[in-house]
Amino acid sequence: MQTLRRYRYPVSGKQLASELGVSIRTLYRDIASLQAQGAHIEGEPGVGYLLRPGFMLPPLMFSDEEIEALVLGSRWVSRRGDAKLGEAARNVMAKVAAVIPAELRQELETSTLLIGPAATQPEDDSILERVRAAIRAERKLCIAYGDSEGNPSTRIIWPFAVGFFDTIRVVVAWCELRKGFRHFRTDRIGELHSLEARIPRRRHDLLKEWREYKGVEPQ
Amino acid sequence: MQTLRRYRYPVSGKQLASELGVSIRTLYRDIASLQAQGAHIEGEPGVGYLLRPGFMLPPLMFSDEEIEALVLGSRWVSRRGDAKLGEAARNVMAKVAAVIPAELRQELETSTLLIGPAATQPEDDSILERVRAAIRAERKLCIAYGDSEGNPSTRIIWPFAVGFFDTIRVVVAWCELRKGFRHFRTDRIGELHSLEARIPRRRHDLLKEWREYKGVEPQ
DNA sequence: ACTCTACTGCCAGAAACTGGCAGTATGCCT
DNA sequence: AGGCATACTGCCAGTTTCTGGCAGTAGAGT
Numbered sequence: 001m002q003t004l005r006r007y008r009y010p011v012s013g014k015q016l017a018s019e020l021g022v023s024i025r026t027l028y029r030d031i032a033s034l035q036a037q038g039a040h041i042e043g044e045p046g047v048g049y050l051l052r053p054g055f056m057l058p059p060l061m062f063s064d065e066e067i068e069a070l071v072l073g074s075r076w077v078s079r080r081g082d083a084k085l086g087e088a089a090r091n092v093m094a095k096v097a098a099v100i101p102a103e104l105r106q107e108l109e110t111s112t113l114l115i116g117p118a119a120t121q122p123e124d125d126s127i128l129e130r131v132r133a134a135i136r137a138e139r140k141l142c143i144a145y146g147d148s149e150g151n152p153s154t155r156i157i158w159p160f161a162v163g164f165f166d167t168i169r170v171v172v173a174w175c176e177l178r179k180g181f182r183h184f185r186t187d188r189i190g191e192l193h194s195l196e197a198r199i200p201r202r203r204h205d206l207l208k209e210w211r212e213y214k215g216v217e218p219q
Numbered sequence: 220m221q222t223l224r225r226y227r228y229p230v231s232g233k234q235l236a237s238e239l240g241v242s243i244r245t246l247y248r249d250i251a252s253l254q255a256q257g258a259h260i261e262g263e264p265g266v267g268y269l270l271r272p273g274f275m276l277p278p279l280m281f282s283d284e285e286i287e288a289l290v291l292g293s294r295w296v297s298r299r300g301d302a303k304l305g306e307a308a309r310n311v312m313a314k315v316a317a318v319i320p321a322e323l324r325q326e327l328e329t330s331t332l333l334i335g336p337a338a339t340q341p342e343d344d345s346i347l348e349r350v351r352a353a354i355r356a357e358r359k360l361c362i363a364y365g366d367s368e369g370n371p372s373t374r375i376i377w378p379f380a381v382g383f384f385d386t387i388r389v390v391v392a393w394c395e396l397r398k399g400f401r402h403f404r405t406d407r408i409g410e411l412h413s414l415e416a417r418i419p420r421r422r423h424d425l426l427k428e429w430r431e432y433k434g435v436e437p438q
Numbered sequence: 439a440c441t442c443t444a445c446t447g448c449c450a451g452a453a454a455c456t457g458g459c460a461g462t463a464t465g466c467c468t
Numbered sequence: 469a470g471g472c473a474t475a476c477t478g479c480c481a482g483t484t485t486c487t488g489g490c491a492g493t494a495g496a497g498t
Contacts, residue, residue: 022457025459026455028475037278039280043474044474045464045474046465046473046474047465048473048474054280054281055281055285055286055319057279057319059257059276060257060276060314060315062314063274063307064273065303065307066307066310067273067274069293070292072383073289073293073294076295077288081288085284085287086288088282089285089289091282092288099279103224103225104224112379112426113380113383114382114391114438119386160331162331162333163333163334163335164291164333165335165338166337166386172333203331204325219294219297231443233443241488242487242488243488244489247444250444262444262445263443264494266442267444268444439498440497441498442495442498443494446492447491448489448491449489450487451489454485455483456481456484458479458480462475462476462477463477464473464474465474466472466474467470467472467473468472
């Protein structure tokens with residue numbers, strides 16, 4: 001898995017086998033067993049193998065308390081994240097539930113830590129989804145924003161993080177108009193579209209610089 | 220693992236081996252390798268084997284979105300749960316980070332979904348911790364409670380769930396005084412102590428009945 | 439002292455894995 | 469259309485690993 005993950009383009013079985021020090025025949029068998037375990041490895045004749053992005057977690061041991069924390073966290077994301085993120089959280093729980101024995105599954109589903117409904121009406125989810133997509137793709141966004149006094153403006157921003165507060169969510173970005181870090185409440189973003197232009201700096205560096213500027217501890 | 224989990228008392232290796240259809244010698248070897256993988260199996264000469272409570276997750280594959288959801292959920296619990304639950308959430312992330320290759324670890328730590336600070340000052344964490352302990356042990360609680368008009372009362376309750384709202388947390392319980400389901404805000408609980416007496420009904424049944432009574436969907 | 443039990447080293451037989459070979463199917467390039 | 473690179477499968481012998489029995493040590497409870 002680790003070897004295959006290093007490549008972002010299809011790589012031939014022959015090459016993989018020589019890197020791992022095994023024969024081609026064994027490689028085919030190993031890949032088949034990895035696929036049986038759920039790894040998303042795509043193989044095409046004439047092309048090679050490609051690992052679809054994702055995480056492979058080895059066997060892991062969790063205490064009761066840790067499982068409760070995991071379930072509670074997933075439930076929170078499921079109810080407070082945007083639609084896609086919520087579905088991802090439910091998928092996590094479904095995957096975990098699918099592989100544990102039946103006696104434990106009940107313990108999972110019966111977990112007694114519940115997330116209550118949101119205090120405020122959720123705004124349009126698709127804004128958050130599109131912001132997250134832009135962050136991941138490291139692309140600039142053009143937004144119509146109304147500030148706290150209601151003054152409308154149109155800005156080009158470099159989004160690199162989303163902050164979840166109890167009742168609101170803010171996009172953390174570099175603002176080209178103001179030439180500085182700014183926060184934008186998602187419920188005050190009117191129109192939004194993703195630009196072709198890439199953000200000229202790495203997301204990780206922007207985040208680090210913003211943390212130093214604001215004095216925010218890593219989480 | 221599954222075989223061993225069924226027992227709540229120490230069980231001899233001989234018995235385990237015959238249930239699994241392997242020899243004693245092999246069982247010792249298998250247990251050694253499970254322990255090497257992180258399973259909490261305790262073996263004492265003259266007593267037998269005992270599995271400390273916990274979950275063993277087999278290898279699992281997650282997509283990028285699912286990992287983001289998992290990280291975000293853990294961060295929320297880490298900042299909004301009580302001290303023990305928060306530590307458990309951080310342990311989950313630490314365990315995951317410990318077993319994934321270095322390139323991926325950075326992706327985890329750099330995850331750009333952040334949880335902001337709580338809007339209100341958190342009340343005494345230990346109340347929530349003790350309520351959760353009572354729920355897990357299925358023990359009655361005696362609490363001093365002030366209702367919304369501030370009238371103080373002392374009640375014996377059967378706690379079976381905790382609801383997390385944006386700014387407050389409520390204990391869901393059967394109230395012996397009112398002979399019905401009641402909710403108690405944790406910030407209005409004054410004194411609290413756990414009683415020796417067990418709750419006469421199963422937590423799971425109480426939760427189910429409360430859901431039907433309140434019309435709450437399972438999460 | 440005795441029994442029950444966990445745990446280790448050793449070794450032969452059993453099981454699983456590995457690597458090579460031959461062969462089929464599919465996509466890309468000329 | 470044809471050649472080439474590649475994924476993928478069945479078969480079989482050689483190698484490695486796993487298994488089960490035996491003998492023995494050590495700790496806990498009676």
